[in-house]
Amino acid sequence: MKVDIVAFGAHPDDVELGCAGSILSAIATGKSVGIVDLTQGELGTRGSAAIRKEEATNAASILGVSFRKNLGFRDGFFVNDETHQLEVIRLIRQHQPDVVLCNAIDDRHIDHAKGSDLVSHACFLSGLSKIVTQDAEGKDQTAWRPKQVYHYIQWKDIVPDFVVDVSPFIEQKMEAIQAYKSQFFDSNSKAPQTPISSKNFMDSVRYRAQNLGRLSGVEAAEGFTAERVPVIQSFTNLF
DSSP states (O other): OOOSEEEEESSTTHHHHHHHHHHHHHHHTTOOEEEEEEEOOTTOSSSOHHHHHHHHHHHHHHHTOSEEEEEEEOTTTOOSSHHHHHHHHHHHHHHOOSEEEEOOSSOSSHHHHHHHHHHHHHHHHTTOTTSOOBOTTSOBOOOOOOSEEEEEOOSSOOOOSEEEEOGGGHHHHHHHHHTOTTTSOOTTOOSOOOTTSSHHHHHHHHHHHHHHHHHHTSSOEEEEEESSOOOOSOGGGGO
16 A cells, blocks of 8 residues: 555654644645554553553544554664664555654654664665565565655754644644543543653643744644755745
8 A cells, every 4th residue: 555654653652742733734635644653662651552552543543544553663672773674664665655754853762763763764775676675475575765754843842844734633633642541641540650641741742833833823833854955846835
C-alpha cells in the first residue's frame, strides 16, 4: 500500500503529540497517511505495552489513518545501526511515502533524537539501489527515497522552519492524545506522576499550538524543522 505520508514516532503517542493536527489536515485534503511506532513504549512509568497498544489503536481510529504499525524495537535501547535501519528501509520501500514525519531533532527523552536520526538515515539509505531488501513474500524491493523528511517538535521549544495551520483540527488532535489515558493527566489516577502526566503538560500542548498560531496569524499551528529548504511555486501559496 503506497501512502503519501508516513509519520514515525519512537513511542506510541509521540506522533499524536507532535503532528496529529497536520495528519488530520493532510487527510482532509485527500492525502493518505500511515503511522509507525518504533517501540511499544514498554519502559513507560505508567501503563504497559498492552495498554499502549490498545490506546494507539484507538488514537489511530480517531485520526483516520490508513494503517498503524509497530516495529517492536527495544524502548530506551534501540540504536541507529544497520539492523534497525534495514527494518525502517523495508517499511519505507513497502509504502513509498513522498513525505516522512519523524521525531524532534533534539529532545528531553533520549529515544526522540535517536529515533529522529534513525529514520532520517534510513530515508536516505532507502534510495540506494545496491542496498537489497525483501518484502514479506521474499521478493526484492524497489529502492525508494522520500522527497522530504520533516521533524516535528516535542518537549523542547525548537524554532520551526515552517508551521502547518491546524486550527480546524485542534480539538480532534487533543482527543487523539487523550486516547492515551494511562499516560496523561487524570485527576482520579493513583499511578506515579511523570513529567507528562500533569495537567500543566496537557495544557502546554494546546498552548504551544495556540502560540505558534498567534505568531503565524492563525488560531493554532504545528511546527516542523526541515532537512532541505521547502520550495513553493509562488508567493500566492503563502496567502
